[in-house]
Amino acid sequence: SYELIQPLSVSVALGQTARITCGGNNIGSKSVHWYQQKPGQAPVPVISRDTNRPSGIPERFSDSNSGNTATLTIRRAQAGDEADYYCQVWDSSTVVFGGGTKLTVL
Amino acid sequence: EIHLLESGGGLAQPGGSLRLSCAASGYTFSSYAMSWVRQAPGKGLEWVSGISGSGGSTYYADSVKGQFTISRDNSKNTLYLQMNSLRAEDTAVYYCAKEPNTGSYFDYWGQGTLVTVSS
Numbered sequence: 001s002y003e004l005i006q007p008l009s010v011s012v013a014l015g016q017t018a019r020i021t022c023g024g025n026n027i028g029s030k031s032v033h034w035y036q037q038k039p040g041q042a043p044v045p046v047i048s049r050d051t052n053r054p055s056g057i058p059e060r061f062s063d064s065n066s067g068n069t070a071t072l073t074i075r076r077a078q079a080g081d082e083a084d085y086y087c088q089v090w091d092s093s094t095v096v097f098g099g100g101t102k103l104t105v106l
Numbered sequence: 107e108i109h110l111l112e113s114g115g116g117l118a119q120p121g122g123s124l125r126l127s128c129a130a131s132g133y134t135f136s137s138y139a140m141s142w143v144r145q146a147p148g149k150g151l152e153w154v155s156g157i158s159g160s161g162g163s164t165y166y167a168d169s170v171k172g173q174f175t176i177s178r179d180n181s182k183n184t185l186y187l188q189m190n191s192l193r194a195e196d197t198a199v200y201y202c203a204k205e206p207n208t209g210s211y212f213d214y215w216g217q218g219t220l221v222t223v224s225s
Contacts (some may be wrong), residue, residue, distance in 0.1 A: 001168065033211035035151075042201055042215040043143075043151065054213065086151050090209045093165050095141065095153035 002091035004098035011104045018074040020101045022087030025068060030089045032070040034063060037084045037100075046085075047072060077105050108132035108214045110202050115219030118192050122223075128185040128202030128216055136160065136180035139205040141212065142187045144198035144221075154200070155187065158208065170196075192223045 005023040012018035022032060031049035045054045047063045060075045074081055082105045087098040114126040128140070141156040155176040156165040164176050175188040185202050199220050203212035 031210075035212075037151075042217055043212075044215075045211055045213055048211040048213075084150075088151075088211065094167060095143075095156065097143075097151040097153060100150040 001094075002089070002096050004087055004089065004096055006085075006087060006098040006101045008099075009102045009104065011106055012074070012077045013106050014079065015076055018077050018081070018103055018105075020072045020074075020085050020103065022070040022072070022098045023068055024070070024089065024096075027068055027070050027089065028066045030065075030091070032063065032065050033088045034061075034072045035086045035088065036081075037086065038082075043086065074103070077103075079105050081105055108204070110204065110214055110216035112200065112202055112216045112219035115200065115221045117222045117224065118189075120193060120223055120225055122192050123188070123190045124192065124221060126187040126189065126200055126202075126219060126221070128187075130183045130185065130202075130204070133204075135178075135183040139208045140178065140185045141203050141205065142174075142176060142185075143201045143203055143212070143215075144196075145201070145218075146195070146198040149198075152198075156205075157185070189221070192221075194223050197221060197223045 034047040035043035036046045037043040062073045064071045084100045086100045109131045111129045118124050142154040157176045161178045177186045199218040201218045202216045204214040206213045
């Protein structure tokens with residue numbers, strides 16, 4: 001079955017750029033979607049290949065995808081960006097999530 | 107405004123059954139595929155099952171195939187998940203989620219319902 005690999009944690013200084021990776025076999029050929037989840041809350045989509053940034057998501061959030069790695073980039077990181085982030089793809093009529101990355105804003 | 111509200115969670119005995127419901131409002135329910143996604147305590151997201159807008163196509167994760175059944179009643183704007191032969195590892199918050207397009211992402215999520223499997 002298809003697997004998505006994310007780092008367990010990423011730290012970023014306030015105002016700097018955070019990059020969260022999502023690795024998968026030839027993931028560049030797939031549409032990768034990203035979610036933000038804060039403690040006790042449901043996930044919220046932050047990047048979708050279908051709509052880019054869903055309504056209300058700031059332009060600070062962007063993504064790239066090539067080869068075996070997709071990347072979520074968060075520019076000018078804010079304290080409110082501290083959360084868990086998950087990547088997601090479809091593979092053979094099933095949904096696959098990455099294991100999640102905890103973003104800490106220092 | 108789109109709302110998804112899960113219910114039916116609670117404590118179940120190992121080997122027992124539960125049926126989860128997800129009541130949808132604010133959009134044409136029958137036009138969109140839906141899924142169930144779960145999250146074990148302190149763990150990541152795990153997709154469980156999906157169903158097309160008409161209900162004619164269903165999909166399952168290998169971990170629940172033959173154990174869980176997804177269905178929907180478009181006349182009641184409600185999604186269901188019948189969970190049988192429950193095991194401790196099925197303990198999780200279960201979310202229902204809407205897809206804007208089949209095979210896409212999940213644009214709306216419910217707040218989740220907690221299922222605890224324990225004796």
